[in-house]
Amino acid sequence: MSSGNNLSAARLKGDFDVERLLAELAVLERTQWAAQRTYGEGLEPSEDTVLDWRVLPLRSPDGRADRTDPGGLGLVEYAATPWLEKTPYIRSILDSLPTELRAVRLMSLGVGAEVDEHRDQPYGLAAGWVRLHIPFVTNPEAVLTLDRQPHTWQPGTFWFGDFSRPHSVRNGGSERRVHLVIDAYVNAELLELFPAEFRDRVRWSEVLLNRPEIQLPEDELSEFQSTFAIPDAFLYGEPEELADASGPDRPARLRLDGGRLVLEVDDEPRAALVHLGEGEFRALGWTAERTVKAERTGDGLRLRFRMRHGSRMEETVRSAATAAA
Missing domain, CATH: 2.40.128 (Lipocalin)
Structure with a gap:
């Protein structure tokens, strides 16, 4: 991919009804959000994070409601969890995306919580899947620093971030930060949601497009x-x-x-x-x-x-x- 910051983030086509998003978030507040987990070398996730970083999975491996990690290689397909059935507007947004989805999670970063700089691997256009964000709740002091650039994405907007690049996040405000985080496979239709100036800068020979399954008897x-x-x-x-x-x-x-x-x-x-x-x-x-x-x-x-x-x-x-x- 091209070097520099010009491909580290992009606002995608789509603006969503914040009142409807918050109404469905309120429904899910009655459920038990769990600590964020990463995915290790086994078929189960790692231990809970010690940060105030809470997660509610809407899609997960086998639709399991206890999988707050993004998953990885495994034996089962990704599927909707019971929580997604309670959120028809969110489900309609996911259904409208023109690609296959992997994990989808609501992620809440508490007041004062900070995630140190790291990279999410393997993600990005060159790896064949991307991480997309729809903010629900934020504040001016909840800042994502991605490839050395600060971002405070606003509720109801739709964003791509190349999280294979160095990034950190800190919530220095008085209100939590809640984003819908979508892991999606890359295809030509999904890339049409990116702004033209972003697509013009992409080195298309470096994009790994999703290949559909060809079933064998x-x-x-x-x-x-x-x-x-x-x-x-x-x-x-x-x-x-x-x-x-x-x-x-x-x-x-x-x-x-x-x-x-x-x-x-x-x-x-x-x-x-x-x-x-x-x-x-x-x-x-x-x-x-x-x-x-x-x-x-x-x-x-x-x-x-x-x-x-x-x-x-x-x-x-x-x-x-x-x-x-």
Whole structure:
């Protein structure tokens, strides 16, 4: 992507009725908001944050009402939680977005709370999904600093922020800050919501667009069942780590379960796989930022583990033994 601050944030098309947003927020105040969590290396989130940073999930893995984290690779689809059924206006906004959605959360930062500078990875146009915000409640002292630029987005507006860049947030006011935070896959239709001056600056060769699933029949999927060694960096590392052939491997296999291939690592199911075409798969909860491509050989399969960031791709190859081999 282009350097500098010009692509770090953009106000998107769409203005929403603040009174209706606040009315539905009032309905949800009667529920139990929980502490923000991040997503670790297992299938469950990490421990609660110690900050006054409360979350109510509206979409989560399997629609679970206790998942305040954004999720990651897994075995289940993202789905609406029971709280979304109580908010028809918010649901209509989400339904209007022209792309697939991942996690959707209402996030409340309390008075005096501060989140230190960090990056959210992997996010951004080059990673294939973006984080969008609709503010509900704010105050002049609730400031997001993104790529060294301060922002106080106003209620009812619609924003993209490139949170893969350094950012922090501090609520120095006397009122909490509440935003609806939407994780969305990137496609051409979603990008039409961005302002023209933003789109004119985008390096389109660096945008990773969402690829729809191409379903395969079970008899064809069964041919990919195999055992192999998977690079540890592919699961939780960075592209440069995948390129380093000296990194550790873990024992893994692909097996057919419920009409999908499931990736098991260390004898534990880690992710259901989504076929993107030509024998290439991503995990549920991931974009094509990480894929595995299976190629048939004379005595089994050759697996290409790939990690992408825009036009950059790192790849490492492992042999796999099939059940029939």
